Amino acid sequence: MSPARPTIKIAVPNKGSLSESASAMLREAGYAQRSDPKELVLFDEANGVEFFYLRPRDIAVYVGEGTLDVGLTGRDMLLDSHAPATEVMPLGFGRSRFRFAAPVDADLSVEKLQGLRLATSYPGLVETYLAERGVSTRLIKLDGAVETAIRLGVADVIADVVETGTTLRQAGLSLFGEPILQSEGILIRRSDAPEPPGLAQLVRRLNGVLVARNYVMMDYDVSAEVVEAACTITPGLESPTVAPLARQGWHAVRAMVPKPDAQQVMDDLWELGARAILVTDIAACRI
Ligand SMILES: Nc1ncnc2c1ncn2[C@@H]1O[C@H](COP(=O)(O)OP(=O)(O)OP(=O)(O)O)[C@@H](O)[C@H]1O
Numbered sequence: 549m550s551p552a553r554p555t556i557k558i559a560v561p562n563k564g565s566l567s568e569s570a571s572a573m574l575r576e577a578g579y580a581q582r583s584d585p586k587e588l589v590l591f592d593e594a595n596g597v598e599f600f601y602l603r604p605r606d607i608a609v610y611v612g613e614g615t616l617d618v619g620l621t622g623r624d625m626l627l628d629s630h631a632p633a634t635e636v637m638p639l640g641f642g643r644s645r646f647r648f649a650a651p652v653d654a655d656l657s658v659e660k661l662q663g664l665r666l667a668t669s670y671p672g673l674v675e676t677y678l679a680e681r682g683v684s685t686r687l688i689k690l691d692g693a694v695e696t697a698i699r700l701g702v703a704d705v706i707a708d709v710v711e712t713g714t715t716l717r718q719a720g721l722s723l724f725g726e727p728i729l730q731s732e733g734i735l736i737r738r739s740d741a742p743e744p745p746g747l748a749q750l751v752r753r754l755n756g757v758l759v760a761r762n763y764v765m766m767d768y769d770v771s772a773e774v775v776e777a778a779c780t781i782t783p784g785l786e787s788p789t790v791a792p793l794a795r796q797g798w799h800a801v802r803a804m805v806p807k808p809d810a811q812q813v814m815d816d817l818w819e820l821g822a823r824a825i826l827v828t829d830i831a832a833c834r835i
């Protein structure tokens with residue numbers, strides 16, 4: 549009997565904004581995910597992985613303690629926790645900015661925050677940012693719906709997650725100061741610890757999902773005179789594949805193209821004389 553291979557323990561958000569996207573990404577990477585949102589642990593025996601569904605705020609704590617090997621959480625949550633954990637890779641979902649906001653007519657700047665009451669769910673993140681700028685405020689720690697704190701007279705300003713800005717606008721608030729942080733879902737591991745078993749494979753799989761989501765495969769035919777120019781338009785990730793066609797003086801080219809650029813790239817190739825331009829989705833890959 550072959551010895552059991554070590555299992556990697558992965559923390560996944562159990563609810564909130566990141567939960568569904570995190571599970572969807574892991575599923576796309578070939579891992580089993582829970583079907584019942586009340587399930588707390590799931591053992592994916594085929595892949596040698598154990599998933600623990602936890603509050604996103606707690607994930608950096610477990611990973612920092614070394615109880616779990618890696619976790620999916622938000623960059624803002626990691627920095628807020630001050631846990632000894634490190635970002636391994638960004639995951640491309642749950643993008644937001646972390647910003648200061650105040651009533652529209654407040655005319656504030658970060659320097660003017662000295663002594664004011666500042667409400668936030670991320671005191672660790674805000675305190676570090678302000679300390680670096682020599683500003684100290686009276687921090688009021690709230691669990692959520694922070695935008696309402698000003699109207700209710702609990703705070704003068706807030707610092708919170710902003711995605712579309714709708715919540716702020718509805719509360720009559722506007723942004724001031726530079727963004728404190730650009731956040732998104734990230735993979736984290738414990739700082740200064742040996743690499744957990746299976747991490748390299750997990751990272752390869754997640755990278756594969758990111759590439760499959762963000763790129764398309766483009767095929768086209770082009771005459772020999774303009775092959776070089778065509779390859780400048782579609783340089784691919786490393787180098788495009790160029791193969792001779794049965795038709796004399798023509799080549800077939802195949803290259804990966806960033807998905808948002810695909811339509812413009814097709815127009816440019818057409819102008820150059822390329823024909824039979826085909827775009828296909830990438831289902832999965834290892835780059
Ligand atoms: N509107 C949003 N858009 C993108 N990311 C968001 C948004 N709201 C929260 N997040 C991200 O979700 C993470 C916070 O997790 P949390 O569980 O608190 O989410 P939540 O949506 O606030 O959930 P809940 O309000 O149910 O507690 C942070 O990384 C934060 O940046």
Ligand SMILES: O=P(O)(O)OC[C@H]1O[C@H](OP(=O)(O)OP(=O)(O)O)[C@H](O)[C@@H]1O
Nearest residue numbers: 692693694709710711712713714715716
């Ligand atoms: O810029 P927007 O698109 O409006 O999104 C930002 C809002 O979304 C989150 O709130 P959530 O709904 O999670 O409520 P909470 O404040 O209670 O966490 C966040 O805390 C902001 O309030």
Ligand SMILES: [Mg+2]
Nearest residue numbers: 564565692693
């Ligand atoms: Mg929230």
